[in-house]
Amino acid sequence: MTKNKRIILLTMLLVILGIIFGIDSIIREQKDKIIIVIFTSLFMLAFTSLLVEHFFTKPADVLASSVSILLLIAPLKSILSEMGWLYYLVFYYSLFQFLLAVISLILLDGTKAEEHWKNKTSYYTKLICSHFGNSRVLYFSLFVTTILTYIDSQNIMFAILFCYAIFIILINPSKLTFKINKKQKTNAGISSLGSVVGVHSNNIFLVKLFKDYKKFEFLDSVFFKYKEGKRIKEEYGIVLDKYYLNDEQWARILVDDNKLCEKIDNTKIVYNTKTIPINHVVLLKDNTLSIRKDICGVIVENSTISKIRFYYKSNIIISEGTLLEVFCNDKKIMYQVIEGNTNIIALEKNNNSSCIIGEAIQLGEWDDNEKTFIKFGWVPNMNTLVYIAKNLDKVHALSGYTNIGNIPNTNYPIFLHLRDTINHHLAILGVTGCGKSVFTRDLIRKIAFDGTKVICIDFTNEYKEKLADRKLKKIVCDSGNNLMAINLQILLEEKNKYANQRDINKIKKAENSIRDTFGCCLKSFLTGDEEIGIFELPDLSNTDETIEYTKWFFKVLFMIAKNRNNYDQRVCVVLEEAHTIVPEWNTMGTSDNTSRSLVNSIAQIALQGRKYNIGFIVIAQRTANVSKTVLTQCNSLIAFKEFDNTSKEFISNYIGNDLANSLGNLKSRQAIAVGKSFKSNIPLIFEVPEINEK
Known part of the structure; x- marks a missing residue:
């Protein structure tokens, strides 16, 4: 019986009930509260039978019915005194059913097996109260005891009211509905998808669809039974996909090992599972199973501990850098997408189906206390579900660290230790327009705010303009530059002479002045x-004078670091356009000796600077033109988009080939971070937030 039909029938019954109580003089002769008890019992009998408990009775329904009866008759004990022992029978019977329903609800424990004593006790008390404590039993009992006491059994109205109640009892909607559904399943095949023909792979069943199957979507819930030896097993699962094979339609059903479908809303299962034929797959109502809607695929073959491969099948768009979560041994392990490939799935003999296979590297298990990923030492099972990672509940700041960005489309933070950045040196690499310079200037502000003196080697006046919001100082004033220009000219002129023609005093005087x-x-x-x-x-x-000038600056800086400990200051030197300051030897455009002398001066600081509280941030577009002696001293790396193979090959030494190959696909403001300065020293893709410079 449909819902609309039940509402119409209920309306008719209530109208008839109103007419009976409105015109009958015998009923009106009774006390008002007696009339209320008789009317309420019949009203609730009709209402609950047709709308509340039309299919089955839950302990919560028994609870509601028994409480309503107890609240109705308890205050009327003196008025209903003529009922005698019948009053106590109804009262204590309702109280007994109330207690059974409470026990059933309290003992039910979804975290324990069905065989556990709590769930067993809950099940049997549920059976008792649902059969003997349903609304038809309780309200009919109240009606019968009241009418027997207060209405003459020889009166015609007694018969009318009694027949009214019996009619409601006989129109049991659950039996009517069962017959209708059974007819539909056997004749029309409503909600039927097809029949199971075999196991495609671990936990995935192959289903041949009926010609008149009901339309379904990805992740829809299904139920089916199949034989395993002599046993008949029941399974709940989800639809993975649909495809054509040999001019027929097929579907793949996933039954997950991680108990994806263990939470089942029985109120939404309208089938009697015992009547469903073996290997017959039926579609369940929406939300019958507790299934996450952010599933993006399942694990496939050739996955390893460090990298998984997954069959991508989802309405959710993913991309390089997307954070995924997979459950392995009851632990949530995080992975990051690095690649996607088109592939072919073998279906049967020479029949194939195209698909997309994604690849994701393992980041590990997230430690919320340490704000870092911890590597996990095993690989997920085949066909384990892959989910889009959920955001963290809260993200707390860490003392001494700054948050430089998040994993794309999440709030998982990337923390950089500012002082370790100085101690271990940092390289920032990337092509023009990727967000490298804006990010670097923002990082400089944070390092300076932390109390570190920052020296920017500025050949373009960019830092002078962009960092005007901080306390700036031009290190060498114009008069000092003029004086050094004279001495540098003298120094180079003398050094260009033959050794026996040089004026040693002039050289020493010029060097001392500089x-x-x-x-x-x-x-x-x-x-x-x-x-x-x-x-x-x-x-x-x-150019020789420029290189000599820069060489002397770093030489003096290192002397102050060694002899004066930087006047008790931490110093960070920012080398913008590093290929112009520390070029690789085979790209030097002037005298090799002059340029190598500068590179050696800076390399000396890079090698020993940690001892003297002085460090570097090396910024370059390509690694090919930058001194590897200096670059290899950088123990932390932030790599934005790169295209050239030389850079990728160098960076792969830090992050591995898989991530290095993804450098060319990074979006603007995305980068790969790795090194000792980061809280999580596992290489990963992150996204720099939008930085608005004043």
């Missing part, structure tokens, strides 16, 4: 209030 000028300038900056120092190149006559 050393003293740089020393005074650096002391003024390191002991002053300014946070960031800008080192600009003066207008020198040729």
Whole structure:
């Protein structure tokens, strides 16, 4: 019986009930509260039979019915005194059913097996109260005891009311509905998909669809039975996909080992599972099974501990960097997508089906206390479900660390230790337009705010303009530059002479002057209030003078670090466009000796700087033109988009070939981070937030 039909029938019955109580004088002769008891019992008998418990009775329904009767008759004990022992029979019977329903609900434990004593007790008390405590039994008992006491059995109205109640009892909707559904399943095949023909692979069943199967969607819930030896097993699962094979339609059904379908809403299962034929697959109502809607695929063959391969089948769009979660040995392990390939699935003999196979590297199990990933030492089973990762409930800041971004489309943070960045040196690589420079300037602000003196080697005046919101200082003033330009010219002129023609006194005097000028300038900056120092190149006559000028600056800086401990300051040197300052030997455009001398000076700081609280941030577009002696001293790396093979090959030494191959696919503001400065030293893809510079 459909819901609309039940509502119409209920309306008719209530109208008839109203007419009976409105016109009959015998009923009106009774006390008002007696009339209320008789009317309420008949009203609730009709209402619950047709709308509340039309298919079956749950303990919660018994609870509601018994409580309503107890609340109705308890205050009327004195008025219903003529009922005598019948009153106590109804009262204590309702109370007994109430207690059974409470026990059934309290003992039910979804975390324990069905064989556990709590669930067994809950099941048997549920059977008793649902059969002997349903609304028809309780309200009919109340009606009969009341009418027997207060209405003459010889009166015609007694017979009318009694027949009214019996009619309601006889129109049991659950029996009517069962017959209708049974007819539909055997004749029309409503909600039937097809029949199981075999196991395609571990936990995946192959189903041949009926010609008149009901339309279904990805992840829809299904139920079926099949024989395993002499046993008949029942399974709940989900639809993975549908395809054509030999001019017929087929579907694949997944039954998950991780108890994907263990939570079942029995109120939404309208089938009597005993009547469903073996290997017959039926479609369940929406939300019958507790299934997450963020499933994006299942694990396939050739997955390893460090990298999984998964069959991508989802309405959810994923991309490189998407964070996934997979359950393995009851632990939630996180993976990050790095690749996707089209592939062929073998169905039967020479029949194939196309698909997409994704690849994701293992990040590990998230430790919320340490805010890092911990590597997991095993691989998920075949056909384990792969989900889109959920966001963290809360993200707390860590002392000494700064959050430089998140894993794409999540709130999983990437924490960078500011002081370790100085101690271990940091390389930031990436092509023009990928967000590298904006990110670097924001990082410089954070390092300076943390109390570190930052020296920016600025050849383009970009830092001077973009960092104007911080306390800046030009390290060498114009008068100092003019003085050093004179001394540098003298120094180079003498050094270009033959050794026996050089004026040693002139050389020493020029070197002392340069050393003293740089020393005074650096002391003024390191002991002053300014946070960031800008080192600009003066207008020198040729490239040799520029390199010599830069070499002396770093030479003096290292002397101050060794002899004066930077005047008790931590120093971070930012090498923008590093290929112009520390070029690889085979790309040097001037005298090899001059350039190598500069590279050696900077390399010396890179090698020993940790001992003297001085570190580097090396910024470059390509690694091919930058000194590997300096780059290899950087124990932390942030790699934005790169295209050239030389850069990818160098970076692969840090992050592995799989991630290195994904460098060319990174979006703007996306990068790969790895190294000692990061809280999670596992290489991963992250996204820099939008940074608005003033």
